[in-house]
Amino acid sequence: MDKKFEPLFTPWKIGNVEIKNRIVLCPMGGTSIFGWMEPHHFDKDAADFFMNLAKNNVGLIIPGIAPLRNLIGGQWLYKSKKSFKKLKEYMEEFHKTGAKMFIQLTAGFGRSFSIPNALVPLLKHKFLGALLKPVFNVSYLCASPSKLPSRWAEGVECRALKVSEIEKMIDAFARTAKMCKDAGVDGVEIHAVHEGYLLDQFTTEYTNFRTDEYGGSFENRFRFPVAIVKAIKAVCGEDYPVSLRYSVVSKTKGFCEGAIPGEKYTEVGRDMKESEKAAKYLQDAGYDMLDADNGTYDAWYWAHPPMYMPKNCNLEDVAHIRKFVDIPVICAGRMEPDTAAKAIKEGKIDAMGVARQFLVDGEWVTKLMEDRLEDIMPCICCHNGCFAVSHYKGVANAGAMEDTKHMSRCAINPMTMDGGKYDIFPAKKKKTVAIVGGGVGGMEVARIATIRGHKATIYEKTDRLGGVFIPAAAFDFKEKDKALIEWYRKQIKDLNIEVKYNTEITDISTLDADEIVIATGSKAKKLNLPGIERAVEAIDYLSGREVGENVVVIGGGLSGCEIAYDLELKGKKPVIVEAKQDLMVANNLCLANSSYLRDYFKYKKVPVYLESTVKEIGKDFVIIKGKDGAETKVKADDVIVSIGYNPNPLAKEKRHVHIVGDAKEVGNLRTVVWRAWEVAEKI
Numbered sequence: 001m002d003k004k005f006e007p008l009f010t011p012w013k014i015g016n017v018e019i020k021n022r023i024v025l026c027p028m029g030g031t032s033i034f035g036w037m038e039p040h041h042f043d044k045d046a047a048d049f050f051m052n053l054a055k056n057n058v059g060l061i062i063p064g065i066a067p068l069r070n071l072i073g074g075q076w077l078y079k080s081k082k083s084f085k086k087l088k089e090y091m092e093e094f095h096k097t098g099a100k101m102f103i104q105l106t107a108g109f110g111r112s113f114s115i116p117n118a119l120v121p122l123l124k125h126k127f128l129g130a131l132l133k134p135v136f137n138v139s140y141l142c143a144s145p146s147k148l149p150s151r152w153a154e155g156v157e158c159r160a161l162k163v164s165e166i167e168k169m170i171d172a173f174a175r176t177a178k179m180c181k182d183a184g185v186d187g188v189e190i191h192a193v194h195e196g197y198l199l200d201q202f203t204t205e206y207t208n209f210r211t212d213e214y215g216g217s218f219e220n221r222f223r224f225p226v227a228i229v230k231a232i233k234a235v236c237g238e239d240y241p242v243s244l245r246y247s248v249v250s251k252t253k254g255f256c257e258g259a260i261p262g263e264k265y266t267e268v269g270r271d272m273k274e275s276e277k278a279a280k281y282l283q284d285a286g287y288d289m290l291d292a293d294n295g296t297y298d299a300w301y302w303a304h305p306p307m308y309m310p311k312n313c314n315l316e317d318v319a320h321i322r323k324f325v326d327i328p329v330i331c332a333g334r335m336e337p338d339t340a341a342k343a344i345k346e347g348k349i350d351a352m353g354v355a356r357q358f359l360v361d362g363e364w365v366t367k368l369m370e371d372r373l374e375d376i377m378p379c380i381c382c383h384n385g386c387f388a389v390s391h392y393k394g395v396a397n398a399g400a401m402e403d404t405k406h407m408s409r410c411a412i413n414p415m416t417m418d419g420g421k422y423d424i425f426p427a428k429k430k431k432t433v434a435i436v437g438g439g440v441g442g443m444e445v446a447r448i449a450t451i452r453g454h455k456a457t458i459y460e461k462t463d464r465l466g467g468v469f470i471p472a473a474a475f476d477f478k479e480k481d482k483a484l485i486e487w488y489r490k491q492i493k494d495l496n497i498e499v500k501y502n503t504e505i506t507d508i509s510t511l512d513a514d515e516i517v518i519a520t521g522s523k524a525k526k527l528n529l530p531g532i533e534r535a536v537e538a539i540d541y542l543s544g545r546e547v548g549e550n551v552v553v554i555g556g557g558l559s560g561c562e563i564a565y566d567l568e569l570k571g572k573k574p575v576i577v578e579a580k581q582d583l584m585v586a587n588n589l590c591l592a593n594s595s596y597l598r599d600y601f602k603y604k605k606v607p608v609y610l611e612s613t614v615k616e617i618g619k620d621f622v623i624i625k626g627k628d629g630a631e632t633k634v635k636a637d638d639v640i641v642s643i644g645y646n647p648n649p650l651a652k653e654k655r656h657v658h659i660v661g662d663a664k665e666v667g668n669l670r671t672v673v674w675r676a677w678e679v680a681e682k683i
Contacts, residue, residue, distance in 0.1 A: 001368070001369045001370070001371060002371060004338055004341055004342070005337055005338070005341050005368060005369075006341070007022070007341040007342070007344040007345040008021060008022050008023055008337060008340065008341045008344065008352060008368075009021045009022070009023075009369070010022060010344075012328060012350055012351065013328075014060075014102075014187060014241045014243065014288050014289045014327075014328055015187070015239060015240075015241040015288045016239050016241075017100060017186050017187060017241050019059045019060045019100050019351075020059050020098050020099070020100075021057070021058075021059035022059060022340075022344055022350065022351040022352055023057075023058055023059050023060075023351070023352055023354065023365055024058075024059060024060040024061075024062065024291075024330050024351050024352065024353045024354070025050075025053055025058050025060070025061045025062060025354065025355065025358055026062060026291065026330070026332045026353040026354060026355040027062045027063060027064045027065060027104045027189065027191070027245070027355070028064045028355050028356070028359070028386065028407070028408045029064050029065055029387070029407050029408065030064055030386070030406065030407025030408030030409075030417070031046050031049065031050075031063050031064035031408045031417065032046060032063055032064045032065060032066045032067075033046045033047060033050070033063045033066065033087065033103065034066045034077060034080070034083055036064070036071075036405065036406075036407065037071050037072060037404065037405045038070075038072065038405070039070055039072065039073055039075070040070055040075065040077050040080040040083050041080070041082075041083055042082075042083045042086035042087055042090070045417050045418075045419050046063060046064075046417070047090055049362070049416070049417055050063060050094070050101070051093070051094060051097070052362045053099075053358055053362050053365075054094055054097035054098075054099035055097050056362055056363045056364075056365055056366045057365045057366050057369060058099055058358075058365055059099060059100065059351070060099070060100050060101070060102065060351070061099055061100070061101045061102075062101070062102045062103075062104055062189055062243075062291070063101070063103055063104060064104065064407075064408060065104050065105070065106040065191050066103060066104060066105050066106065066176075067106055067108065068105060068106065068107065068108075068169060068172040068173065068176060069172070071136075071141065072135060072136055073134075073135065074134070074137055074140070076172055076175075077105075077172070077176050078172060078175040078176045078179055081179075084179045084180075084182070084183045085183075087180075087183040087184075087185070088182070088183040088184055091183055091184035091185060092184065095184070100186040100187075101185055101186055102185070102186060102187040102188055102189045102241070102243055103180050103185050103187075103188050103189070104188070104189040104190075104191050104245065105173060105176055105177065105180075105188055105189070105190060105191060106191035106192065106197070106198075107169050107173075107190075107191070107192075107197070107198045107199050107224070107228075108141065108143070108169075108197070108198040109141060109142065109197055109198055110142065110143065110144035110145070110148070110158065110196075110197065110198035110201045110207075111142060111144045111148040111149065111150050111151050111158045111196075111201065111207070111297075112151050112195070112196050112197055112198075112201075112296075112297040113138075113141050113142045113150075113152070114151075114152055114389045114391075114396075114397040114399075114404070114591075115138060115141075115142065115150065115152050115153055115396050115397055116396065116397045116399070116401055116404055117153075117395050117396040117397060117398055118401070119136065119138055120153045120156060120396050122136065122138040122139075123138050123139065123142060123150070123153060123156045123158075124153075124155075124156060139159055140165075142158040142159070143158060143159050143160065143161045143165070143198075144158045144159070144160060144161065144198065144201055144207065145160065145161065145198075145201050145202045145207060145208040145209075145210055145214065145215065146160050146207065146208055146209040146210055146215070147159060147160050147209075148201070148207055149255055149256075150396070151196070151255075151256060151297045151298065152391055152396040152397050153396040154393070154394065154396070156396075160210070163212060163213075163214070166214065166224060169228075170224075170227050170228055170231050171231065173190070173228045173231060173232060174228075174231035174232050174234065174235045174236075175235075176188075177232040177235070177236055177240070177242070178232075178235045178236055181236050181240055186241065187240065187241030187242065187243060187288070188232065188240075188241075188242055188243070189242070189243035189244065189245060189289075189291060190225065190228055190229065190232075190242060190243070190244050190245065190287075191245050192244070192245035192246070192247075193222075193225050193244060193245070193246050193247065193278070193282070194244075194245040194246050194247040194291075194292075194293075194303070195245075195247055195293075195295055195296055195297060195300075195303040196247075196250070196252075196269075196295070196296030196297040196298060197297075199224055199225050199228075200247060200250075200296065202214060202215075202221055202222075202223075202224045202225070203221045203222050203224075203225070203270065203278070204221070204250060204268075204269040204270055204296075205221070205268070205269075206252070206254070206255075206268040206269055207269075208221055218274070218277070218278075218281075222278065222281060222282070222285075225244065225282065225285075226281075226282070226285040226286075229242050229244075229282075229285050229286040229287050230285065230286055232286075233286050238286075241288040241289065242286060242287055242288055243287065243288060243289040243290070243291050244282060244287045244289070244290055244291065245291045245292075246279070246282070246290040246291060246292045247270065247292070247293060247294050247295055247296065247302075247303065248270075248272070248275050248279075248292055248293070248294050248314070248317040248318055248320070248321045249267070249269075249270060249271060249272055249275055249294050249317055250267060250268070250269025250270045250271075250294075250295065250296050250298075250299065251267075251269075251294050251295050251296070251299040251302045252267065252268055252269040252295075252296045252298045252299045253265050253266065253267075253268060253298075253299075254268055254298070255298060256298055257298060257299075257599065257602075258295070258296070258298050258299025258300065258301065258302070258595065258596075258599050259299060259599075260596070260599055260600050260603045261309065261310060261313065263603050269296055269298075272317070272320065272321075275321055276321065276324045279321050279324050279325050280324050280325060283325045283326065283327050287327065288327055288328075289327055289328045289329070289330065290321070290325065290327065290328075290329045290330070291330045291332070291353060292314070292318045292321065292329055292330060292331060292332070292353075293314040293318065293331065293332045293333045293353070294313075294314045294317055294318075294333070299599075300591055300592040300595055301592050301593070301595060301596040301599075302314065302333065303333070303592075304383065304387060304590070304592035305333050305334045305381060305592075306381050306382075306383065306590075306592055306593040306596055307380065307381040307382070307477050307478055307480060307481070308477050308565065308593075308596050308597065308600070309333075309334060309381075309596065310334070311334045311335075311336050311339070312331075312333070312334060312335055312336055312339045312340075313333045313334055314331060314332065314333035315331050315333070315335070315339065315343060315348070315349070318331040318349060319331070319343060319348035319349055322347075322348060322349055322350075328350035328351065329349055329350050329351075330349065330350065330351045330352070330353040331343070331349040331351075331352065331353055332353030332354070332355065333353075334381070335352050335353060335354060337352065337368060340352035356379045356381070356386055356410075357378075357379045359379070359385070359386055359408060359409070359410040359413065359416045359417075360377050360378065360379045360410055360412060360413050360416075361376055361377040361378075361413070362416075364376045364377075374486075374487075374490060375487075375490070376487075377412065377413065377484070377487055378480045378483040378484055378487060379480065380411075380412070380478075380480040380481050380484055380669070381480060382411055382590075382593070382668070382669060382670075383589075383590030383592060383593055384411040384588060384589075384590070384668050384669060384670040385409040385410040385411035385412075385416075385670050386407060386408050386409060386410060386411075387407055387408075387590045387592065388400070388403040388407075388588045388589075388590060388670075389403070389404065389407075389590060389591060390586055390587055390588060390589045390590060390591060390594065391591045391594070391595075392581075392582040392583075392584060392585045392586075392594070393581050393582035394581055394582070398586075398587045399587060399588065400587065400588075403588075411668070411669050411670035411673060411674075412484070412669060412670070412673050414673065414674050414677045422677050422681070424448060424451055424452060424681065425452070425681075426452055426453050427449075427452040427453045427454055427683070430453045430454055430455070431454050431455070431513075431514035431515055431683060432454070432455045432456075432457070432512075432513045432514045432515070433445070433446070433449050433454050433455065433456045433457070433513060433514065433515045433516075433517060433683060434457055434459065434508075434511040434512075434513035434515070434516045434517070435456060435457065435458045435459065435516075435517045435519060436459050436505045436508065436511075436516070436517065436518050436519060436520055436650055437458075437459070437460065437461075437467060437518070437519030437520045437521060437661070437663070438458045438459075438460030438462075438464075438465040438466070438467060438499060438519075439465075439466065439467020439468055439469055439519055439521060439661060439672075440466075440467065440469050440485075440488065440661070440669065440672050440673065440676075441467075441519040441660040441661025441662075441663075441672045441673070441675070441676045442458055442460075442467070442517065442519035442660070442661070442676075443458070443465060443488045443489075443491070443492055444488075444660075444672070444673055444676035444677065444680070445517050445519065445660055445676045445679055445680045446458050446492065446495075446497050447488075447491050447492065447495060447497070447680075448676070448677055448680035448681065449680045449683055450495045450497055451495070452680070452681070452683075454515075454683060456497050456498070457497075457498045457499075457500065457513070458492070458497065458498070458499045458500065459500050459503045459504075459505050459511075460499060460500065460501050460502075460503065461502065461503065461504035461505075462501070462502065463501050463502055464501070465485075465488065465489050465492060465499065466485045466488070466489070467519075467521060468521050468522075468539070468662070469481070469484075469485060469669075470485065471539055471542035471543045472542065473485060474542050474543070474544075475542075475562060475566050476566075476569070477565075477566075477569075505650065506650070508650060508651045508657065514656065515656050515657075515658065515683050516651075516656060516657045516658070517657075517658045517659075517660060517679060518649050518650050518651055518653075518657065518658065518659045518660070518663050519659075519660050519661045519663060519676075520648055520649060520650045520663045521648055521661060521662045521663055522645035522646055522647050522648050522662035522663065522666050523645060523646055523648040524537050524538065524539060524641070524643075524644075524645055525643050525644050525645060525646055527554065527614075527641055527643065529614060529615065529616060529617065530615075530616045530617065531616055531617030531618055532617060532641075534617050534619075534638075534639060535554070535617060535639040535640070535641045536638055536639065536640050536641070537640075537641055538555075538559055538560070538563060538640055538641060538642035541563060541640050542563075547567075547572070547637065547638035547640065548572075548637025548638045549572050549573055549637055550572070550573045550575075550634075550635045550636055550637045550638075551567050551572055551573070551574050551575070551636065551637065551638045551639070551640060552574075552575045552577060552614070552622045552634060552636040552638075552639045552640070553567070553574055553575065553576050553577070553639075553640045553642060554577050554614050554639060554640070554641045554642065554643060555577075555578065555641065555642035555643040555644070556576045556577070556578025556580070556582075556583040556584065556608065556610070557578075557583075557584060557585070557586065557642065557643075557644065558584050558586065558589055558593075558594075559642045560576060560578070560640075560642035560643075561576065561583055561584055561594075561597045561601075562597070563640055563642055564576050564601070564606060565597055565600060565601075568600075568601075568604055568606060574606055575606070575607045575608075575609070575622075575634055575636070576601070576606065576607070576608045576609065577609045577612050577613065577614055577622075577624055578608070578609065578610050578611075578612065579611065579612065579613055580610070580611070581610060581611055582610060583597070583598055583601075583608065583610070584597065584598070588667075588668060588670070607634070609624050609626065609632070611626065611627040612624050612625060612626045612627065613625050614639075615631065617636070617639050618636075620635065620636060620637060621633050621634065621635055621636055622634050622636040622639060644666065645662060645666045646666065647659075647662060647663050647664060647665060647666060648662075648663055649663040649664070650663070658679045658683075660672070660675050660676045660679050661675065661676065
């Protein structure tokens with residue numbers, strides 16, 4: 001192991017509990033050991049996931065939030081005695097690995113509950129809500145400190161919690177924590193004065209207007225989390241560790257509006273001055289550790305950083321707050337092992353918090369220890385598998401219910417939390433497989449097919465592997481995408497997969513193989529308007545085409561917005577024209593990603609024309625036509641067209657001929673990879 005990583009592998013303590021190293025699996029929604037959007041039970045998928053990580057040298061594992069009450073049905077967790085009986089048996093085996101586990105318990109979501117769009121009527125119409133209350137009590141799930149606007153459902157107000165409901169939660173925390181202790185769990189974590197969840201909403205002035213003992217003064221606003229830890233200590237003993245998920249600074253300008261890194265703004269949530277006081281206050285109340293980062297759901301990209309956020313984005317603030325407490329402090333948020341090790345060595349933080357990287361590669365800590373960094377499959381911060389909850393104007397959580405029910409899967413590793421669906425088994429009959437196209441889809445089919453025992457050959461028309469993902473990863477802020485391409489290329493080499501470069505296949509009948517896989521990608525959609533010949537295709541810009549200072553981007557989907565973002569970072573002046581009612585109208589794009597770009601464009605005053613089209617492209621201008629018919633002439637040295645793609649398969653799908661990637665259906669990296677696995681496992 002490289003000496004620079006050694007500080008990560010030193011022991012430390014949370015209270016009297018010793019942790020063997022300083023790498024912590026931070027909790028992720030969907031990895032609850034008691035299940036997620038289903039009745040409480042001992043969740044085998046989550047348990048298997050954690051056991052694998054424990055065997056791969058993770059020091060402390062914190063499963064995702066365990067609701068005190070079932071999201072469906074509303075039963076209290078502490079009444080699920082069967083779940084805790086199985087947990088106790090599991091912990092006996094788990095501890096043989098040398099790892100420790102804290103279970104995270106949540107008070108709930110408040111206005112931050114990512115309510116699926118289909119369930120919004122239950123909040124808007126009291127009769128419907130009351131009718132389905134015994135099954136899905138949306139009013140309770142969204143209940144907040146005060147009457148507040150939902151983060152997701154526009155025009156919907158969340159009700160205020162009653163004192164009696166708060167008191168029942170405090171009691172439930174204590175009861176559930178005691179059952180965790182009795183089951184052999186090493187500690188509990190309270191969720192959360194963090195990320196704008198329910199407890200956090202109680203502590204911040206912009207979300208707490210109460211006039212009773214839970215609102216007003218600093219002490220009253222923090223009364224709820226203080227009462228929780230005191231209740232737990234009363235039944236579990238002072239020595240039983242209780243961690244707190246904690247956001248140092250809210251980074252929030254207002255409802256549904258966050259602060260971009262480097263932006264000067266007025267904080268409406270918890271600023272650093274109050275955080276210094278709060279951290280010490282919470283420690284004195286009884287908390288034994290702070291599991292820290294920044295942000296709220298209004299500034300979600302701080303707690304769930306997309307690729308646009310800086311690496312180690314929360315380290316400076318977390319290191320600052322560490323000075324005000326005597327308890328250990330974990331830092332999370334795109335943490336890099338070398339930076340974390342240095343910060344630990346210097347006493348700035350006590351441990352490195354990592355979440356999504358474990359979904360991608362559960363063996364990454366072991367590979368780090370064995371100096372196999374190039375074998376670590378990198379997380380690309382896309383959120384397409386782990387948190388595909390999207391939101392845009394007029395629609396609440398537009399993500400599929402299947403994604404809401406099964407969060408914390410992975411776009412580029414389908415095996416994660418999949419219940420065995422994507423497990424790899426040896427082929428019953430070994431075949432030759434010809435793969436036309438060496439993009440991610442083609443490489444993934446070749447990789448899985450080879451692992452299963454087939455003989456795969458990739459036919460690539462260029463001199464390198466990667467396909468359209470090469471220009472897609474060209475942005476400076478997509479260094480992890482570039483690393484993923486290199487990871488794939490190494491896998492192809494290590495598996496001795498034959499690649500025929502500079503070989504374009506135009507007729508699949510020329511291929512001598514048992515199975516043929518078409519991975520020829522897609523082609524850009526075309527526009528027909530005056531002056532379109534002056535326009536630049538998005539793929540050409542991504543491939544290095546130079547453009548002038550004033551650039552109009554036609555298309556406000558994710559690709560168009562990323563191009564505009566890149567242009568602005570380079571000091572140019574982009575303008576975005578989008579026909580739909582909002583930017584990035586997509587049902588599989590996480591709000592943490594899209595809200596960053598929307599907030600960035602507001603911060604940088606990038607002109608955005610919604611519900612608009614380009615009528616004409618002139619020599620140095622563009623005429624934009626709005627929904628009302630009004631026309632606007634804007635300066636344009638260049639125009640980039642990014643309006644989407646159509647599948648471009650070489651041949652039709654039939655027996656022994658399979659289509660993968662965008663050649664099958666245009667999507668994102670998740671659809672490409674998951675489809676590739678499905679095909680490779682059926683061959």
